[in-house]
Each structure stands twice: as C-alpha cells, then as structure tokens.
Amino acid sequence: MGTTPTISLILNGHIPFIKEDADPQAPQKYWLYNLLYETLIPLLQTFDRLEGDRIPFKLGIVFSPLLIQQLQDPALVDSFIQFLDAKIELGEREVNRTRNIPWMNYLAHLYYDRAIEYRVLFTERYEKNVIRAFDIYQKKGKVEILATAATYAFLPFYTSYPEAIKAQIEVALKTYREAFGRFPEGFWLPEAGWNPELDEILRSYGFSYTVVDTHGLLQGHPIPQEGTFQPVRTPAGLKVLARNLALSRAVWDAHEGYPAHACYREYYWDIGYELPREDMKAFVASDGSRQQTGYKYWAVTGGEGEKQPYIPQDAHGQLQKDVEAFVELCESHLDTYRRLREKEGCLVGAYNLDLFGHRWYEGIDFLETFFREAAQRSSFAVDTPAHVCAHFSQEKLEEVMPEFSSWGENGFGETWLNSSNDWMYPPVLKITEKMIELAERFPNDGGLKERTLNQAAREVLLAQASDWASMLHYQQAVEYARHMVESCVDNFSIIYESLGGNYISTEWLTQLEKRHAIFPDINYRIFRKKR
Template sequence: MMEGKTFSTLKISSLKKEFPAMNNESVGAFALVLHSHIPFVRKAGEWPFGEEWLYEGLMETYIPLLDIIYDLLEEGIKAKFAISITPVLMEQLNDQYLLSRFEHFMDKEIERADRDARKFSSRKDYAYERLAIFYRTIFSKVKKSYYERYQRDLLSAFRKLQNENCIEVLCSTATHGYLPLLKCDSSIYAQVKIGIETYRKYFGKRPRGFWLPECGYRPEYYFEEAGKKYYKPALDEFLVEQGVEYFICDTHALEGMETYSAEKRIGPYGEVKAPKIECERKSRGTSFLPYFLKSGCAVFSRNKETGLQVWSGEWGYPGDGNYREFHKKDSDSGLQYWRITDRKIDLGLKQIYVPENTVLKINENADHFNHLVEDLLLNFRKRNGQYGIVVSPYDTELFGHWWFEGIFWLKEVVKKIYLNPNVKAMTLSEYFTCSNPVEVIDLPESSWGNGGKHYVWYNSETEWFWPYIYEAEKLMESAVKKYTHSKGVSRGLLNQAARELLLLQSSDWPFLVTTGQAKEYATQRFLLHYQRFRNLIGILEKSEFGQKEINYLQEIEDIDNLFPEIDYYLFSSKEKE
C-alpha cells in the first residue's frame, strides 16, 4: 500500500517492477479462490431452513476441505488456495452453542446411515446397504477429524495453514451485505470495518485481499437529497481506508463480455429465472492480469472458461451421469443413494450411485481442468508476452455439498497442477506481490449475479426490502448522533441495534427469495431483524428502562450474539457534500 497517495498523484512508470521467475519453466500462474459463507442461523430454525445449513456446510464441505489440504501438506504439496471466510461465518464457527449442536448433528447422521444399512440389509438390497456403510464411514471420518485433527477449532486450523503459507484467507463484509445497494456510507464503512476487525481477531493480522459479496461493485458517484449534493465514494475507497490491497470482480466488468447465464449453473444460483439483462460491453483489460483503480486498490477478475467448467449444470464437470444426484433423497433418512444418470430424466428414473465409477471420472475431469489452465496461460503468453494468472473463484459449498465429488476433484487438481511445469499455483497475494500491474482503469457497476448487475437482489419480488433497510440506516445514524456518549443499558441497546441492522443488510434474504430456495423463511428473517431493530430503538427513546425492557435486550443479545466487540459509533454519518 502507498499511504497518503492515490494513483492520480503518481506516475505509472514509478510503479513498474520486474516479475521474478516463478520457476525455470512456468508460463503463468493459477489461483483457485473459494468463497465460504453461511448466513447467521443461530437459534433461527433448524430444518429444513436454519442451523442445518451450517451443520451441512461443516459436515460436507469445510471439514473435508481442511482434510484434503492437510493431507496434501503431508505429501509435501501446498494447496495455495485463497479461501474467503465471511466474518458472520467466523463467528458461527467459534460459537460453542452451535458447535455443540453440530456434534449432535454428526451423531444423528451416523445413526441415519446405520439405520439405512440395517433396513437395506433386511430387504437384501445389498448395493444400497454398501452405500449406507459408505456414508457411515465418511461421516465417522469427519467426526474423527473434527475432534482429533482440529480439536473442535476449525478457525485455528485455517489460521495454521495460512501461517505456513499453504493457503491465504481473504476477508469479507460483516454479514455479507450487498454493498452496491446500501444507501448510507456509514453502513458500507461498518460492514467493511467490522469485517476487518473480526478477521484480525481470528487470524492475528490484517487481510491483504477482500471478497466483495456477490462480487458486487459500484464506482463513485454524486447523490442529491433535500437540495444537497453528496459525494459517494467508490467501494474500493472503503477498502483502501482499511488497508486492503485488492479484491475480485466478475469477468464482464473487465473484459466487457456478456455474463454466462445463472440458469445454467449448478447450486443455488441455478434456480434464478430472470429476463435477459444488458450488461457491460466495454472492454477495460484482460482477466489474466490485475489492474489498479485510482484509489490505489487493485482488482483481479474471474476467468470465464474455468468458471464454466465447474459452475455449468449443462456441460460442466458436475453434470456427469456418474456423479451423485443432489436432489433425490431417501424418504426416511434424507441420504442420497442415486446418481445423476441423465440430467434430463425424471428423479424417479435415476439409477443407483456407484462411488467406484466416479474415480476415473474425477481424475479425467481434473486432468482436463489442468490442461485447460495450461492452454489458457500458454495462449495468453504467446499473445501478450506476459506472465498471466488464471483466477478461478467458486462458492466453497459447491464442493462436497452441491457437487459431492467436488472435494476429491479439488485434491486431484492441486496434485496435477503441482506436477505441471508450465503452471505455478499461487495465492493472489503472492502473485500481486511479484506482478507488475501498471495500468489504472475504471470499473463499472457489476456483480457475478444474473445479468451482471443487481437483478438477483433487486427485482419485483425483492424491491420492497430496500425501503426498510434505508429507513433503518437513517434511524441508526440519527440514534448515534443523539446518543453519542451512551453507557450502560443505552449503549447495550445501541450496540444490539447495530447488530440487527447488519443482519438486516445480509444479501442472503433477497437472494433466497429470488432463487425460491427459502422464500418464506428469508422474508420472515428479514422482517424479524427489522422488528428487533425498531423495538430496540423504541426502547432507547423511552430513556427509562424497566426490567421488562432489560430482559428483552438480554434475550436478543443471547440470540443474535455475533460481533461482541461491536461499537455502535461506527454507524455515525459519513456523507460528504
């Protein structure tokens, strides 16, 4: 970082530096980025919506992911993943109530597999019995890793990997607020600031890289209200203020091409049904290089080709007929015993899953991906003569949860790229430190959602959310100004109101409505946090607090207990004329 200077005051030539040889032969770098996020679900329902989202993430993705990274490290291979963990997820991974509930969940999953094994054995359905035993073995391994390998402390396991330069952990906003649509600068500032502070609490240092939720970005602009004109800083200016050096945008924001349709993706994005939306057409650069913005913050861009190979439900790897079918579940246990077979056939026609038949396919897909990355870098080197980077971001939960075999595929990809002399696996910070970005660009309003802008979070089904959020933002700023030096119960009310505002701003609520995954649940959660916020502000304005009001505050503090060190003053007005 160049403190006290912006790129408008620097000569570009002064920023040039030589890119050191990564090894004797590699022609480019590869960075796999995994974005990890679960909304705040503590004491907010269990099944089918609520806490089990977290428990499934732990059981099917986060612990298996740690296992493969540590397994690779024992083989002498550093994965070099960049893994973003949202602060709201960090808090949940450190919550003893949730961890104890997860431990019970693991036991229940093992019991379910046991019951299924006995059920299938009694029916002489031996192929299904073998699958039930297969699941029991996997679940037991996860449980063993959780207790013995990681000592119930997954954040420490990630921190150790980062300290050993095996992975890089990226930061994100406090509750995954969708920043481009927030109205008040105080909210953006608080989302970023609390995110950074939470990261420092768990990882012992400031983050260099930042994941903007949904890759949502907006540039600077001027806003008029009540006859006054206000300057609204670009989102990267908030990041630079906190010492962040770079973030990631979607492909089309940089290369100007059309986004690939969300309808073609696997996972939760695959449920989005939207009209065709015109997106950014102007080309500003290539996704093979990072660029600076005038704030001094740098931006990497998602590679389209490698993204499609994993995200696409039509012709990406996860759609192979041998892989496990996500959507068909046993009516008793909920376990999945069938394979995709054919994407176009009815669930009733799906055939039994055979794990042994996926081994060669996983290897084949990993090999294809390895050569795809190599070819992309070789072609870029031939065209531009530069040492480029392929940046491949995905939702972490895609691997293991949505795409069951994805965890094993990741491990094979790391091995193959490690052995490929033409490709160097690197974290984003490693590449950024050694690269020579010299060009300053502007970046358009964009996201990685359907259509490349804000449709997923602002449409006919979700537009009613935003007036509630804007009202709460203004009320919070007014309360901070009125009760600047609050102590005791008043301070507690303001701090809890700040937590409720952060939870209200979570991008998950409009997302779950738009995708149809949990429309009613998301609506209820949104209105619940709004009501809690208004109740807390209402109590504050009474000035006199009886035991009833104190009990209510304590009840909400116990439920929505994230960010214990929060300071409501972060929400003081930041607008500048």
C-alpha cells in the same frame, strides 16, 4: 511477474444467520451442518493428505464474519455433534436395511464409516474448531483467508450510505483479527458486487486487492488491454483481479459444467426424502420439512430416464478426465495469452465453497486431484491471490476503474432487487439512515443506553444481509427471509422509539441479545460519520 504463469483458486464461504432459533433441528441449522460435514471437514482432510504427501498447494478461502462466529458458537458446535451422532445411528440402520443389495450396501458402509471418521476428526484432530484448523494452514502459507463484509451485504446498494459500508467493513476486520490474529490483504466483495464508489473506501482500510466478475473488468474504463490475465489498479491504488469466465463455467455451469456428468452422484436424491418419516426423525426439521441425510445411492444419470446406481469407481474415472480437461483448459488460455501478448498471465477461478463436497459430491476430490496434477506440471504454478497480485508491481499495472457488476443473474444487481424482494429496501435503508443518526446523537453514552445502541447496530447489520433478498428471489426459505427482515426492522424501531422516550425494557433487550447474538463486542459508533 515472474517467468511462470499462475492459477489462483478462491473458494467463497458464507451461510446466512441461523442462530435465532435455539432448536438444534431448526431447518436453517442444517445449512451449517451440511457445510461442515460435506465441505469443511473433507477439505481439511484433503489439506492434511496433500501436506503429508508433500504436494504443494495454495489457494484463497473466504470465511464471512457470520460464518466464522457461527462455526465457533458453542451451542451450534454441540448441535453439530448431535447431527454427527444421528448420521452414525442412521448409518447402522442403513447397513442393515441394504444388506441384500450389494451395490447399495457398499455405499451404506462407505457413508457409515465416513460419519464415524468425521466425528473423530472434528472432535479430536480439529478440536471442534475448524476455523483454527484453517488458520494453521494460513500460517503455513498454503491458504490465504480473505475478509468480506460483516453480514455479507450487497455493498453497491449502500453506496449512498458510506457509513453503512464502513460499518460492515470495520466489524468484519475486528472479527477477522480476533479469529486469525492478523490483518487481511484481500477483501472479497459479497456476491462479487462492485461499484466504483467502493474503490476509495476499500483502499482507505488498507486492503491491497479485491476480485470482480469478468465483465466488471472487461467493461471497465478504460477497457483493460490485458483482459482478465493480469490485475489492474484503480485510481485509489487498489489492485483488482477478475474471475476467468472459462474456468468458472467449466466447474460451475449447471448444464455443461463437470458436476453435471451422468456418473457423478445425484445431489437431490436422498433417503431423507424417500424413507418413512418415522425413520428419519433426526432429519426432519422442527418445521416438518425433510432434510438431506447424505445417504445417497443414485447417479445424476441425465435425461428423463430412470436413475442409475451411483458407482464411485465410475465417478473416479470421470474425475480424472475432468481434472485433465481443466488443466488443459488452463494451459490453453495461458498459452494463447503468451503468444498474443508475449508475456505471462494469471487465471483466477472463484467459486462458492459449498459447491465442493456439498453440491458436487466429488468436488473436494477434484480439488485434491487438481493440486496433485498441477504439482507435476511445469507450465503453470498455483498460488494465493495475494501472492499473484504481489508479482505485479503497482506502477506497471494499467489504471482501470471496473464497472458496476456482480456474479448474480445477468451480471448486475437484479438478483437482489426485483419484484420478489424490492419491498425490503425502503425499511432497511430507513433504519440504516436512522442508525447513522443515533450514532451522531449519542456519541458518548454508556451503560444500558450503550448496550441498547449496540443491539440497534446488530439489527441494522443483520437486516442488510444479501441472503434475505437472494432467498426471496430464488423462493428458498422465503418465510425465514421475510421474518428476518421484518423482525430486524421492528426490533430497531422499538429501540429507536425507546431511546426517544428514554426507556427500554431490559428483559426485552436481554432476550433480543440472546436471539441475535452476533458480534458481541460491537461498538455502535462505527456508524458515525467519519471526520
């Protein structure tokens, strides 16, 4: 590695499949709207400002194939513009409603002006395609976009079916190349889920590195002498970076992390839950659930006392302190490593993308302030994860096989396999097995049969998504998660039986293709056993 220690931040972007319901106010669609409005557009705006001020910045971003396709879906894009218009209309009413409460009226004006600005940015500057806007920054070398599995499946659970893992990867690579016109260097493991069986599979597809959670590397075989301060190489030659525990907790911890500070904006208190339902029609989903509007007036405050008003100036002052603390934390860890090992190290901070801006309102400003502060420091550099790995020559890295791990609860697989969701795995694994069988049985079919087999592959990939198990575990959108698993299994079963009887309803198939319209150019043969 060079003479400068390095920090690499990775932001993991993914949302579940939400296209099934054509209604623009389907509750799941607000996941996409909020990610776009509160995270992706302001993040691009931050990049624009940093570039305009000639502030160097580099980081890694993950866009799951599902997220890429849904961000580029014309119907969802149109629905998002309707959402922006509803935000603007609500802002006009809020400015009027709060006119006699100065501190609240100030915020209402702030949110109203921002909604207007974001509509212009999205439709004109970014031309309704934020993926292309991020790719521009990748081409400039400021952003590295990592690949991840097609439907964000928790891959360790599918190691008994390597064809399924390879199918997830091959669809992901095709989606990535279509979106970005290149081959990715890094592969982000969904939910940071690593199992040793993934080593040779990932390397066989040409990935140069991946990222595991802290304990996955520290409990590796053998235990790495450099800890998480340098990548290791696996027996197959894959470089592995590990998330730094201290950097993760500083930003992510719900109780001790920076977002928990009392003066930051409260995430849960939103007028969408508070004002009369008839005034919130655009923010009441089709199932009757109230959705967040982004018009929020209260600070975290803390404790059980009455919530205090949100004061942006106070939050900005705290943000400066938190960035300084984060920089000092980075410097302290790198300094300690240098003294103990007499060499320079790297730190990796990996977080879910929607933490910044959506969950933590000040999070995007935190990133911008961090890059501005880092530009003034000579104690470390910021870089993309691929460049960090490139600093270390393959032959000088320790050979270590990381242990089974994830960034889920307790660090293994129990978030995705417990009493709330274990029922889903027997049918999902069964249709996975049958899909491999179908790919072997019908290797060269065309026409309607090929179309049917391609849809069968889509149903299997959707059923494998880790989102459904997560939702069931956390008791969020439970009915939707259960519906998606059961409908994918049922759809596949109908297809499987119809292929046995050599008959399929074209009307039924066409409707299914419209509802589960992902990966339009999928080739079911990705499930064939590799020879």
